[in-house]
Amino acid sequence: MSVAAALHRRPRLRLGLLLAPPMLWLGVAYLAALAALLVTAFWTANSFTGEVERTWSLENFRELFGIGVYKTVTLRTIGIAALVTVVDAAIAFPIALYMAKVASPRAQRLLVVAVLMPLWASYLVKAYAWRGMLAEGGLIDWIGKPFHASSPGFGVTATILTLAYLWLPYMILPVYAGLERLPTSLLEASSDLGAGPATTLRRVVVPMAMPAVVAGAIFTFSLSLGDYIAVTIVGGANQMLGTVVYANVGAAGNLPFAAAVAMVPVVIMLLFLAAVRRTGALESL
């Protein structure tokens, strides 16, 4: 009896074999890693040698919630991620609207390539380019000089600028896809009924594109929440959750505490996704 014939007669077996590798990948490489992270968060590290000691304790979480600095860092991180999302949405919406509803098909294709192009360059190159631009006497200082403006210097503003630049394509693409699905006939109907362009935008386009914007926001928000590289390059002396995790893994050698800190963005994202589910944006991903 050939294998092919056996599989042909048992569709369930066929399906099982087909799905097993991706399920294993999801289960072992992703969920198990997350579970390992959670478990590690309940262990402690020896403060002298840095060896992990596998005894259960809630000490890491007590420290995380009990010491003011982690609350400050968490709030700063959420604030940065939220502002990056707002800046990206504000820039991405007009661009996506133009791409989807105004540009000719040829221009549309060119614009999609232009939006994707920055993704071809390395993250580090782009972050260091921003460091150069934001530095004293850099490009931004030079442009601002005639207007008596100067670079904001390294800090939270610089971090928001850099992250907003880095994640912009992740906002434009979903919004563009969402707006493209919006039937042009609706816009015509709105104008036939006497609505001006502003009213059409406010009452028809924005509500219908909202799920797409929220879908883009999931990307920009979660990517900013976990970032630790941009903030070390342009963030001056500021810390984000990512740098606290990195400092605990890379410098202090306190893996369990790093795992506890790493749970914070996971929890924030779960809350964020639960809120997003209500808008129906998950269906338009």
Add this chain to the structure above:
Amino acid sequence: MRRIGAVLSAALLALAVAGCGSTGGGGGGASGKFTAPDVPMKKSVGKGEGEVDILAWPGYAEDGSNDPKVDWVTPFEKQTGCQANVKYFGTSDEAINLMKSGGYDVVSASGDATLRLIASGQVAPVNTDLVANYKDVQPFLKDRAWNSVNGQMYGVPHGWGANLLMWRTDKVHPAPDSWGAVFAKSSPYAGHITAYDSPIYIADAALYLMKTKPSLGIKDPYALDQKQLDAAVGLLKVQRAQVSEYWSDYLKEVQAFKTGDSVIGTTWQVIASLARSEHAPVKAVLPKEGATGWSDTWMVSAKSKHPNCAYKWMNYIVSPQANADVAEYFGEAPANAKSCKLTSDKSFCATYHAGDAAFANRIHYWTTPIKQCLDGRKDTTCTDYSQWTQAWTEVKG
């Protein structure tokens, strides 16, 4: 970080470290009386394995890629046939973590890393009979608390020096001669001050307080009780408001001084030299309060895959010529007494007080702070490194 279990075990370990307990000289670190994990020592050096993985402070293993004239790795490779793979690290904590990850044969460890490496069994005792150039090493660097346990050496001394104060000569007037320039309340350089990004930097603030606020009673910047640590942290929080950025990546500091984003802050001689070679108008000085500093030791990994090449490297890097080259490039006193005749600047060793044991004892070498006060106080407990790490996170905010 205050975790009961960790603190208990640290206390136990520290108790073992303090052991006989009476030796607690300034800057000397814990007394070398604890039982290190049993790691076998090498009995002989055979043929090289063809390569060696080196973990080093920036500037300790230059192969000409930063500056074609600065190259002592290539001669080593030619002499021994050991291909050197060099990885630089920025802080002692980073070095310890990289050592734990395995894959490195030798490490240049400072005094705030050595005991932690020994206690966690990451490094093996070193058979100094197999290191021919060891006999020329300055005697005051041998068998010290930070590089030996019970008279057994755990490495080969490399060199020592002080953390300096660097400033932009075109932006900072008058030229500073005190750490007060970076700790002042409303500095004219606010927003352009830089500092070293490591918990061990707390000792710099403690040293400044030791000289300027005698009422706190700080005798050793690495032996701070809670009140003294709080004072140092308070000073650092004042500084934090005026810091442009903290540095641990030495190239980032060079760039920040070049552009003028940083105009004053703590540095190493090698960074000042690099910045000057890139035409940044900077100067570095040892301020009048004295300074924290380092005394480095080449240690060999307990899990070394290329132990023969590792010993060959240790012997080479403390050989008179190589030790002179690296000391002159990095800006520190060489460990090898014969190196002083071979530096290109003949007054180099005099400038760095290379043979001056009394001067060497005045620098406050990086040491891991532990519960038992290193300055010999018995009536109080001191803050340990995990508390310093915690405090440092709070300073940065």
